[in-house]
Amino acid sequence: MHLSILSKASVAIACLSLGTSGSPLHQPTSFCSPSYPATGWEIRDIFNQFVDEWVYQRNFSDSAAKYLSPNLIQHNPQIANGSEAMVAAVGPILANYDGPNFSLVVVDEEKGLAVTLNRYVGKPGTGLPIAGVADFYRFDGTCIVEHWDVIESLPPNSTNPDPF
Template structure:
């Protein structure tokens, strides 16, 4: 298992889907199964495709910055900063599990909107 390949593949997968090509992302980076833990996205590859196609149609001008990527064993964690229309900003943490063939097979995430005011001067990303 190559953790550097897994890191690069997790970033490429998420970027490709986020920017509007989830079908190709699934084709290139996902294995036999895809277990989804985000309650807003249906389980399996088709649920993932449907969600990201809808997001691209409704919010084509959204953007993503990959701030950190950490890999251990068959797990990769991505820390991102997302900007959506109206300057709504979010911090996400996505976790991907890779199968023995180096393909993504499971996903968890946590999403938090960046508030307008903070009790400290530090960025959330």
């Protein structure tokens, strides 16, 4: 399901459109340039392309090289700083999950902040539950320089029919 809803100020909420129209930056091998003063629409376009490549295509190495700072500041206590550490951590984890079967993308262009909300389902035989994941990213110029995440697994005795 792909929707777009505009809300107050410069915050826009949109489900990811898999067919992006191309970046005003003409698809370079790397968008990561803190010195480039990106416009809000460039940040939005870059982030949508990052989400498509990272979340849906799961092309972690190439998308990290293109969109993440090599010195990425990581706020997940189980992952070291740097884009290489993020690739090394995320690939093996997501190999055990199908999905996402839901993704919501929020971008605040003025502040250079972006969020994804995703729901993943453990692959058969792994015993992994449904997991809701919120990833928060901060841009400097056209480069993602900081990452936070919040991960919640659905407990077997959940009383909430709509947890994620």
